[in-house]
Amino acid sequence: MTRSRQTPEKPWTMLGALKWTASYFHSHGIDSPRASAEILLAHALELQRIDLYVRYDQPLQPAELDRYKSLIRRRIEREPVAYITGEKEFWSLSFRVSPAVLIPRPETESLVEAALAVLSENEPVRIWEPGTGSGAVSVAIARERSHCRIFSSDRSLEALAVARQNAVRHEVIDRVGFFAADWFEAFCCRERPFDAVVSNPPYIRRADMEGLAPEISRFEPRQALDGGPDGLDAVRRLIREAPRYLSPEGVLLLEIGYDQGPAVRDIVKSSGEYAAPEILKDYGGNPRVLKVRRR
Numbered sequence: 400m401t402r403s404r405q406t407p408e409k410p411w412t413m414l415g416a417l418k419w420t421a422s423y424f425h426s427h428g429i430d431s432p433r434a435s436a437e438i439l440l441a442h443a444l445e446l447q448r449i450d451l452y453v454r455y456d457q458p459l460q461p462a463e464l465d466r467y468k469s470l471i472r473r474r475i476e477r478e479p480v481a482y483i484t485g486e487k488e489f490w491s492l493s494f495r496v497s498p499a500v501l502i503p504r505p506e507t508e509s510l511v512e513a514a515l516a517v518l519s520e521n522e523p524v525r526i527w528e529p530g531t532g533s534g535a536v537s538v539a540i541a542r543e544r545s546h547c548r549i550f551s552s553d554r555s556l557e558a559l560a561v562a563r564q565n566a567v568r569h570e571v572i573d574r575v576g577f578f579a580a581d582w583f584e585a586f587c588c589r590e591r592p593f594d595a596v597v598s599n600p601p602y603i604r605r606a607d608m609e610g611l612a613p614e615i616s617r618f619e620p621r622q623a624l625d626g627g628p629d630g631l632d633a634v635r636r637l638i639r640e641a642p643r644y645l646s647p648e649g650v651l652l653l654e655i656g657y658d659q660g661p662a663v664r665d666i667v668k669s670s671g672e673y674a675a676p677e678i679l680k681d682y683g684g685n686p687r688v689l690k691v692r693r694r
């Protein structure tokens with residue numbers, strides 16, 4: 400941070416620093432420049448963002464400025480704000496995130512809504528979420544359904560550690576259990592115990608991976624995004640294998656890419672295990688969630 404007309408004796412105020420950063424971010428093509436500046440300054444000062452407003456004219460101490468500058472540098476290198484602060488809001492809850500987990504996306508709230516729509520409020524229901532990542536989906540469902548029992552798996556132990564912290568933080572650890580598994584591997588059950596299997600699997604076409612924003616392609620876990628040559632490797636596997644774990648009339652809910660509906664319908668049909676599929680839309684009006692019932 401350099402400014403030509405400022406004398407060294409006159410320190411940066413919070414407002415001055417925010418304005419400078421917003422225009423710096425803007426000139427580097429960083430999304431939401433002012434909001435990002437505020438989130439990072441609040442993080443550097445260990446304040447809530449709202450607290451900045453009453454302190455706009457306060458000077459920044461040299462150590463505070465140094466901390467803030469190092470966060471600005473990370474953002475300029477395209478590290479996502481959520482990894483810098485270690486937090487992301489989803490379902491109006493604050494989730495801990497690390498580079499071991501995909502940052503929860505707003506469109507994934509549609510997956511939670513779809514699950515809540517099929518899960519009874521009063522009956523004990525059993526849910527499995529393979530590929531849980533940060534645990535955001537399981538935790539959001541558990542918050543809304545006090546009678547549910549959720550089994551959340553991921554092949555990444557680092558991700559499971561983050562997910563467990565989120566379940567503890569949001570006080571649902573008594574109904575969410577975590578275990579390490581690669582999709583359905585290492586899980587053998589004869590009694591088909593799940594009322595629902597819910598998942599946001601990787602579904603990006605491999606050829607599209609490099610064209611993603613640098614925030615995604617350089618920082619987020621590839622294994623949470625790369626769905627293989629046609630993007631549907633994990634989706635196909637989940638559709639084919641889920642019936643072995645679903646109770647009669649159990650429901651499979653999967654987040655999918657906006658243009659994958661027709662291909663996913665074909666996979667469902669060819670499995671022969673389900674009633675007619677529905678593709679539900681997200682808040683942006685894009686097809687986003689596959690819903691199918693075992694028959």
Ligand code: GLN
Nearest residue numbers: 599600601602603623624
């Ligand atoms: N919607 C995510 C993205 O755009 C992809 C999530 C996924 O592959 N599960 O980056």
